[in-house]
Amino acid sequence: MKISRVLSASLVALPLALSFAASDVQAQTQLSRNEIVNSLQGAQNKAEINAADVRAQALQNIHQFPGDNATTSLPISAQLARLRQFNVEITFDFDSDRIRPESYETIGVIADALHTPYLWGQIFFVVGHTDAKGKREYNLKLSQRRADAIREALVTTFFVPPEQLEAIGLGEEQLRDPSNPDGAINRRVQLINVGF
Amino acid sequence: MSKSLWAAIFLLAGTLIHTQGAQAQTIGFADAIKILSSSCGEDIQKYCKSANIGNGRIQKCLAENEARISPRCKADYAGVYVSLQTRLAAQSVVMNICDRDIRQLCSGVQPGKGHVLRCLLKAEPSVRAACNQAIDDAGYR
Numbered sequence: 001m002k003i004s005r006v007l008s009a010s011l012v013a014l015p016l017a018l019s020f021a022a023s024d025v026q027a028q029t030q031l032s033r034n035e036i037v038n039s040l041q042g043a044q045n046k047a048e049i050n051a052a053d054v055r056a057q058a059l060q061n062i063h064q065f066p067g068d069n070a071t072t073s074l075p076i077s078a079q080l081a082r083l084r085q086f087n088v089e090i091t092f093d094f095d096s097d098r099i100r101p102e103s104y105e106t107i108g109v110i111a112d113a114l115h116t117p118y119l120w121g122q123i124f125f126v127v128g129h130t131d132a133k134g135k136r137e138y139n140l141k142l143s144q145r146r147a148d149a150i151r152e153a154l155v156t157t158f159f160v161p162p163e164q165l166e167a168i169g170l171g172e173e174q175l176r177d178p179s180n181p182d183g184a185i186n187r188r189v190q191l192i193n194v195g196f
Numbered sequence: 197m198s199k200s201l202w203a204a205i206f207l208l209a210g211t212l213i214h215t216q217g218a219q220a221q222t223i224g225f226a227d228a229i230k231i232l233s234s235s236c237g238e239d240i241q242k243y244c245k246s247a248n249i250g251n252g253r254i255q256k257c258l259a260e261n262e263a264r265i266s267p268r269c270k271a272d273y274a275g276v277y278v279s280l281q282t283r284l285a286a287q288s289v290v291m292n293i294c295d296r297d298i299r300q301l302c303s304g305v306q307p308g309k310g311h312v313l314r315c316l317l318k319a320e321p322s323v324r325a326a327c328n329q330a331i332d333d334a335g336y337r
Contacts, residue, residue, distance in 0.1 A: 097248065099249050100241075101233040102233060102237065104232060104249060105233060106226075107249070108225040108226030111225040112225050115225070117313035117314050120313070122309075149248055149250065152248070153248070153249045153250040157249055157252075157280065158229075196309060
């Protein structure tokens with residue numbers, strides 16, 4: 001009884017500790033790899049979603065509903081939200097697609113997850129999002145370049161099969177917290193399992 | 197010595213060997229690349245300001261600046277890329293090393309989509325040590 005209570009306490013504490021500098025790095029890496037695997041696995045069959053369509057919808061959203069910030073979500077967003085997914089934070093240089101060294105490990109953890117047999121043969125969208133600061137079309141292009149950079153790193157440096165990954169930039173068209181459009185919470189990379 | 201004591205020693209030895217056997221002889225992609233950011237992060241930010249991680253560009257930049265980068269980075273960076281390659285190589289030999297185990301334990305499993313490997317993972321206690329080791333080295337467990 002006592003042991004199980006201690007165990008569950010430490011399981012709760014570990015994810016919180018992820019955002020801080022770590023001493024027990026090995027265990028952390030293991031935990032987050034498995035977190036990603038557990039969140040992404042279980043796709044049954046292919047979702048009928050095409051990466052080019054998602055990109056086109058984001059651009060269309062800007063043209064059809066112009067303005068400083070997006071006011072409508074993409075037609076495809078509800079369907080995407082139902083798929084197995086995981087959010088990560090990757091830091092880039094300002095206004096650039098250059099991944100900063102402190103985020104190399106995060107990409108390595110994603111690679112470790114994608115290399116496990118639990119995720120073999122499945123197709124993943126790597127979706128980049130910005131906050132709402134700046135022009136929407138600019139943010140759309142920047143997030144596409146950033147998603148491309150992550151995909152390139154996964155495919156070349158970490159040997160993930162290229163046919164498993166599609167890079168998509170959604171700019172500020174799909175804010176995580178629309179009530180706080182400029183907030184850091186919106187800047188994230190989504191991994192979405194679109195199935196076999 | 198009593199029979200049960202011998203049994204206990206045998207069990208303990210078995211556990212030790214088993215634990216050692218489960219220790220992968222390769223490191224994962226995240227653990228490898230983490231060494232690059234901790235040993236070379238500052239040098240990368242100083243000398244490779246316009247290089248991105250993909251396509252060997254950081255490796256190339258560090259090699260070009262080898263005279264200027266810190267001793268720690270110089271000592272570590274090439275090893276990082278060796279570790280990444282070693283993990284990839286370990287993955288590429290799993291099916292061969294496990295061939296007999298697959299035929300014995302997973303013959304009814306439809307190949308593809310990781311099904312065979314997942315069968316081997318489930319069958320771990322019956323899988324030969326060499327195959328289990330290969331699975332650990334590949335980072336598949």
